[in-house]
Amino acid sequence: MTELRDELGELLIEKGFAPNDFVLGLNQSLTVPYDMELPAPWNLPSRLFRFPIEVSAPTKDRPRRIGLMHPLLADHPFVRRVAAALPIALDPGGAPNEHGYSKCRTGLWWHAVDLISEGQWRALLDTAEFTTPGNIFNAVAYGLRYSGYDEERKRNGHISTAEARTIMAELGATEPDQRTTLLHELSPPMSCNPDGRGEHWPINGRASSAEDHAWSFILGIEDGWFEYDRSGHLVWSKYGRDRHAAGDAGTYIESSTGQIALAF
Structure with missing residues (x-):
């Protein structure tokens, strides 16, 4: 069986959203550039806001998938930038891998524990809809x-x-x-x-x-x-x-x- 071409992965690398295929497969997510200025609340020290897009690896008969770590992240400035550059929509339910596993549930924990760890519990209450x-x-x-x-x-x-x-x-x-x-x-x-x-x-x-x-x-x-x-x-x-x-x-x-x- 001929392997499917990873067109989505190639496009993400071409657009500069990932440095190479190895890093894309390792992270299984897209990272907000560190020099990108973000308005509130997207500038909060939450891994959910830093890695808002999940990317699953392709298999021989299954193409790479891409989706949001949380449906409300559709308004994130970086997510908007990625969405505008791709010919396909970002799945609001995440991008589960071939076994059906997604990091979306983990992202809910990231948001809560990261803001508590930074002492920003009031910001956590203000963004409680993300967890x-x-x-x-x-x-x-x-x-x-x-x-x-x-x-x-x-x-x-x-x-x-x-x-x-x-x-x-x-x-x-x-x-x-x-x-x-x-x-x-x-x-x-x-x-x-x-x-x-x-x-x-x-x-x-x-x-x-x-x-x-x-x-x-x-x-x-x-x-x-x-x-x-x-x-x-x-x-x-x-x-x-x-x-x-x-x-x-x-x-x-x-x-x-x-x-x-x-x-x-």
């Missing part, structure tokens, strides 16, 4: 779990619990009544010593939903169950480990003193 509430909830948990590495060496999360609460309120999330029960949905604390320099108490497991997972980090920080280590990663505190071990009991044993304390 989903579930991805925003997961990004809130991510933003509380990890810290950035800026010049100020901030080591207490990409966002604060106050900012996280504002995001949750904007999304109409309801704070759980049973705080302790929610935190017990996470896996029991277990220590590890990956580099031989001391104990580390990572937070593992997930709550039953993305919304509750975000709340578990907010409440865990506020109630002292979690704390940030020197690297800025959120871990179980000694108090949190003791409380988790006590379950739903009204008292718990302080591991540092061996004394019984009330579980407020």
Whole structure:
């Protein structure tokens, strides 16, 4: 069987949207030129806005496909430029490969986590139509779990619990009544010593939903169950480990003193 000519790939390279066939196949997307000035909101630091067009590789009997990472990206200035240069329309549903896989769902996560990581959570709320509430909830948990590495060496999360609460309120999330029960949905604390320099108490497991997972980090920080280590990663505190071990009991044993304390 004669292989199909990759006319679309040749045209994308000819028009300067990809440097060569190798890079086009490697990235499976088109990248907005770094020197292209973009108006708001397209200039936000979101990979969804930086790589707005998906391109799948051709096969022997299937031509290359091209589509949008999100239907609303049709108004992106770079997308308009590409669309005007091609004789075919960009599929608003993306460009799945021969196995039916598309990066469009991943793009929804990119948008949420990238803006949270940059501290631009208000911009995320303003462009929430480019992602989903579930991805925003997961990004809130991510933003509380990890810290950035800026010049100020901030080591207490990409966002604060106050900012996280504002995001949750904007999304109409309801704070759980049973705080302790929610935190017990996470896996029991277990220590590890990956580099031989001391104990580390990572937070593992997930709550039953993305919304509750975000709340578990907010409440865990506020109630002292979690704390940030020197690297800025959120871990179980000694108090949190003791409380988790006590379950739903009204008292718990302080591991540092061996004394019984009330579980407020």
